[in-house]
Amino acid sequence: MLLGVQNVLWYLLPLAVAISLVYSASRFELPERILHRATRLFLQIVLFMGTIFAILFVLSDGL
Amino acid sequence: MADPRINLKNPNLAALLAFLIPGAGHWYQGRCFKAVIYSVCVLGTFCWGQAMAEWKGVYFRWQDLEGRDRFRTRDRTIGYLSQALVGLPSLPALVQWQRYPSNDADGRDFSKLDTPIDAPFEGFAKYEAPNDSWEGRISGTLQLAVDDTGPRGFGPEVRGHFRGIARIETPGAAAMEVEKEFDLAGPITIAPQVLGNGNVTITIDGKNRAKEYSSSRRYVRSRIVTERGEFDAPVGEVEGTIPRGFWDWYQVPLEEDAVNEMNRRLGGKRYEIALLFTWVAGLLNLLAIWDAYEGPAYGYGDEVDQPDGQPSTAPPATPVAAAVTATPAPIS
Numbered sequence: 001m002l003l004g005v006q007n008v009l010w011y012l013l014p015l016a017v018a019i020s021l022v023y024s025a026s027r028f029e030l031p032e033r034i035l036h037r038a039t040r041l042f043l044q045i046v047l048f049m050g051t052i053f054a055i056l057f058v059l060s061d062g063l
Numbered sequence: 064m065a066d067p068r069i070n071l072k073n074p075n076l077a078a079l080l081a082f083l084i085p086g087a088g089h090w091y092q093g094r095c096f097k098a099v100i101y102s103v104c105v106l107g108t109f110c111w112g113q114a115m116a117e118w119k120g121v122y123f124r125w126q127d128l129e130g131r132d133r134f135r136t137r138d139r140t141i142g143y144l145s146q147a148l149v150g151l152p153s154l155p156a157l158v159q160w161q162r163y164p165s166n167d168a169d170g171r172d173f174s175k176l177d178t179p180i181d182a183p184f185e186g187f188a189k190y191e192a193p194n195d196s197w198e199g200r201i202s203g204t205l206q207l208a209v210d211d212t213g214p215r216g217f218g219p220e221v222r223g224h225f226r227g228i229a230r231i232e233t234p235g236a237a238a239m240e241v242e243k244e245f246d247l248a249g250p251i252t253i254a255p256q257v258l259g260n261g262n263v264t265i266t267i268d269g270k271n272r273a274k275e276y277s278s279s280r281r282y283v284r285s286r287i288v289t290e291r292g293e294f295d296a297p298v299g300e301v302e303g304t305i306p307r308g309f310w311d312w313y314q315v316p317l318e319e320d321a322v323n324e325m326n327r328r329l330g331g332k333r334y335e336i337a338l339l340f341t342w343v344a345g346l347l348n349l350l351a352i353w354d355a356y357e358g359p360a361y362g363y364g365d366e367v368d369q370p371d372g373q374p375s376t377a378p379p380a381t382p383v384a385a386a387v388t389a390t391p392a393p394i395s
Contacts, residue, residue, distance in 0.1 A: 011336055014111075015343060018104040025100045026350040029069055030364030034100070 065358025081355035088355035112340025148345035179208035186303010203227010221249035252284040280304035
């Protein structure tokens with residue numbers, strides 16, 4: 001149910017992909033390094049957002 | 064200082080190209096992989112945001128409202144400063160701001176016909192001649208033009224003609240479609256040619272007949288007349304919409320009611336997220352522009368990482384094995 005109700009949040013995943021790729025591309029020139037760095041950055045962003053989401057979700061329980 | 068292995072060609076030109084079309088600057092420099100990344104990511108994010116906002120998320124408005132609005136002193140689309148960084152896809156908003164009729168207080172006039180109209184029309188009509196009364200939905204071709212001399216010498220007057228199909232509904236009987244043709248005359252009400260309006264409500268005879276949301280339709284209302292001697296006699300009224308050309312609504316500043324309507328209809332935070340996409344796209348292109356001008360910020364990407372935060376170093380120019388076996392120079 002959470003996945004359905006909060007579906008607008010799924011738009012943030014492709015946005016995170018775009019941000020990771022462009023940011024990494026602006027740091028390095030080698031394609032392999034860009035892709036490797038973008039993957040790592042994407043996972044960091046998702047982990048960070050997921051953690052914040054989980055904290056807020058727990059705190060807002062019962063409100 | 065860019066890595067010498069990267070040929071930036073003319074950095075100024077590359078930065079300009081990167082601004083105008085995301086990815087174009089890097090393509091010019093021969094950095095095709097990055098050109099594809101920038102182009103797909105920046106334009107993809109921008110277009111996706113625009114599509115989510117029904118292509119009405121990008122517009123420019125910059126005006127003071129002193130004495131014109133009780134609640135606000137200025138009306139400025141700060142977010143456009145970010146959207147503008149996407150370059151050509153967002154620059155039409157600046158032109159549309161200049162064309163926008165209400166950027167001065169008295170610039171909007173719903174009774175003025177700027178250019179002759181000959182367009183498909185959708186709407187309602189109410190016709191009340193002595194021996195022919197009907198009302199219903201009509202669709203057909205509407206022609207309106209300003210007759211400068213006036214047909215009877217009373218000065219400029221808007222006159223026109225409608226030809227099309229009327230769907231007449233009578234209580235207790237099946238609706239029937241009949242061909243209708245009648246003359247029109249002013250006074251008219253017509254939405255300005257360039258406008259990002261919200262909903263259009265058709266209210267003939269005090270009844271709300273239809274409500275339509277679109278800034279791609281233009282509201283028209285006129286009297287139906289017949290000739291009686293020297294004068295026109297009003298016998299009814301026609302109200303509806305005609306299409307508005309793409310460049311007369313795209314990136315035109317949205318009216319406040321249009322923004323409210325958009326938020327209400329799209330629901331949730333969808334419109335805000337759509338705007339967020341367009342803003343982020345612009346900020347991402349700023350990184351791309353700088354990369355085209357100065358090269359990658361951290362280096363080529365094959366530098367050897369040093370432990371404990373030491374600066375990275377370039378890879379050895381000669382193979383390590385060769386360096387180990389080389390004969391040391393004699394110490395003199």
